[in-house]
Amino acid sequence: MTERRLTGPVEVVGAGLLGTSIALACRRAGLDVLLTDTSGENVRTASGLGAGRARAEGDVPQLVVVAVPPDHLGTEIARALGASDAVVTDVGSIKTEPLRAVAGEPGVARYVGGHPMAGSERSGPLAASAALFDGRPWAVTPHSTSAPEAVALVDELARLCGAVPVVLTPEEHDRAVARTSHLPHLLAVLVAGRLADAPPEHLALSGQGVRDVTRVAGGDPALWEQIVTGNSEAVLGLLDEVRGQLDVLIEAVSSGARADLGALLARGVAGTRAIPGKHGGPTRPTRSVFVSVPDHPGELARLFADAGESGVNIEDVHIDHDPGRPVGLVELLVEEAGAEHLLGSLESRGWVTHR
C-alpha cells in the first residue's frame, strides 16, 4: 500500500470476540478506536484490554465496523449510515439479508459488507486477540452501488488486521459460506447429536477423528440459528444435495454395492484436496519427529535450544500432554529433508525420540 487512507477514528459497534479483536488490531496500528455496545460491561472489558475507548459526544468516525449478531445487522448498519458520513462495514456471517434491509437507505453507497473467516468456540471480548485474523481470508462484499473509495477502505481494514481480502458479491459470498461453513456446521451438529445419548463405554473409543468432525458443533446455538435462518435458500439447496447423496450412500451400504460406496468415498477425498492450503500457498512436505519430554518448566526450552543447534527450522509443534504421566510427548513438524538430521542431533544430546 503506497497511500494510507484508513486514518481513523474507527468505531466498533459490538465489543464481542470479533469486534474486540478488530479493535485491538486497529489499536496495534495506532488508530483511535471508539467502542459501542449495548452492554456497558463489554465496553469496559474491551477498553481494559487496550481495545479503545467508549465513544463520546462529538466523536466522528471515519469507518464504522458493525459486529453484532446476524439478526441485528440490518438495524445497526442503517443506524450507522444515518448517524454520520462514515463508511460502514460489518463482519456478519451472511451478506444478502442485511443488504436487503438497508438497500433503501440514502447512504447505502457508503456500505460495504465484510466477513473475516476467523472465530472461536469461545465468545466475548476476553477471548479476543489482535492476531485472530492473521493470514485468514476476509470476504469483502461490495454491492452494485458501493462507492469505490468505501471498498478500498474496507480492504485496508482487512489487511491492517493481517487478513487476506477476498472480493465477492454478497450473493456469491452467501453461496460460498453455505458450502464452506454452514453445511459443515450443520452436518457436524448431526454427527454430534448422535453422541449426546450414546453409552459412555462407547464414547470411550472416541479418537481424534470424531473430535475434529464435531468441534464446530460446540458453537453458540443462538448465533447459528440466526446464521442458518439468514442464509436459508443457499443452505437448503445444499441440504437437498446431501439428502440425495445420503440416499445413494444408504442404498450402496445396504445392497453391498461397493463400487458405488467407493465412488462416494473417492469424491470425499477429491473434496479435501480442493481446499486451498492454510495460507493459500503450496504446502511443503513435512515430517513429524516425536520426542519424550519431562513435564516440568524448562524442559521444552532445553529441547528447543537443542533443536535450534541442529539448524533445522521447526514448522509446527504439538504437545500430547497426559496429566496422569510425568512425561509428555512432543511432536515437532519439520521439513522432510531435515528430519533425520534433527533426530540424530537430538539423540546425540540424550533426548528419547520415537521414529
Place this chain on the structure above:
Amino acid sequence: MTERRLTGPVEVVGAGLLGTSIALACRRAGLDVLLTDTSGENVRTASGLGAGRARAEGDVPQLVVVAVPPDHLGTEIARALGASDAVVTDVGSIKTEPLRAVAGEPGVARYVGGHPMAGSERSGPLAASAALFDGRPWAVTPHSTSAPEAVALVDELARLCGAVPVVLTPEEHDRAVARTSHLPHLLAVLVAGRLADAPPEHLALSGQGVRDVTRVAGGDPALWEQIVTGNSEAVLGLLDEVRGQLDVLIEAVSSGARADLGALLARGVAGTRAIPGKHGGPTRPTRSVFVSVPDHPGELARLFADAGESGVNIEDVHIDHDPGRPVGLVELLVEEAGAEHLLGSLESRGWVTHR
C-alpha cells in the same frame, strides 16, 4: 503390572502403519519382533526402521498381531491360529465379521480381537511411530470362548504400546465405532463431496472449521469401503437416524421454525460435551497466550527459554506459520492462573505478545 507375561517373540502380520508402529513399540520394550507381509518391500522398510526382522523358519511366536486390511482379517487370523499355538490378536476396525469367519477354528480360544483408536491420513511403514498409541484408547474385544490368559496378553500388548485398554464385546465394539468413527467419517465424506466441484473463489473462504470437519474424509477409500461394508448393520442404523434428523432440519430451515432448529443445534452442543477428555481425565482451565516469533532457527528456543524462566508450565503449543511472512505467530496454552504472569514476563524480555 507385577508379572510380565509378554516376553515374545511377537509376530506382526502386515507391516503397514499400524503393524510397524506396534512392532516399533515392542522393540522399544526389548521384545524380539518377527515381520511378515505380502510385500517384501514393506518388511525391508520396517526392518530398516528398527521394527524387527523378517520371520524365518523355526521362529515360534508367543503372540501374533494381524494388521491387514479388513477384507483379509478372517483369513489371516485363521491362518495364524493354525500355524502355531500362539495367542492371536488383530488391529482391525471391525470385530464381529472377522470373528464370524474364524468361529469354527479349533484354536479360536486363543483369539482375542483388538482395535487401537489411532491412525493417520498417511499409511505405510514410513508413517509409523512407536508413539502412535500413546494415551489412546485400545479396544480389547474378547469373545465368549476367549481364554483369560489370551485376554491378559493382549491387554499387556496395548499397555506396552502406551495405550489405555478398553474391554468390550465384539458386538458392542462395532456399535461403538459405528457411532464414534464410521458415521463421522461418512458425513465428513458427504461434506467434502460438496467441495469437490465448488468454484475456486468460493473455496477461498475455507476456514479452520471446514478443514477440521472434512480432514478424515481424506482417508484411503479402499480401506474405508471395507470398514463400512464390514460393519454395515450398525452403520445403517445410524445413517437412518441421520436421515430422519436431516429431514427435521430441512423442515425447520424451510419453514423458519427457529425453535426446532435451535433444539437440533443445542443437541449438537450436548454431543460435543459428551466426548470424554483427551486422556479420559478432567480438563484444567487453560488460556492462550500469543507471541510473534521471527521465523528462523533459534527463535523458538529463545522464546521457550524465556517462558521457562517465568516458571509457568506450557500445556500445548501451536505455530501458525505463514510461508509468505518473516514472522510466525506462536500460541502457548497455559493454565489460566499463570497466563498474566507469563505475558508480563515475556513482555519484559522484549517479546511482542497479543492479548
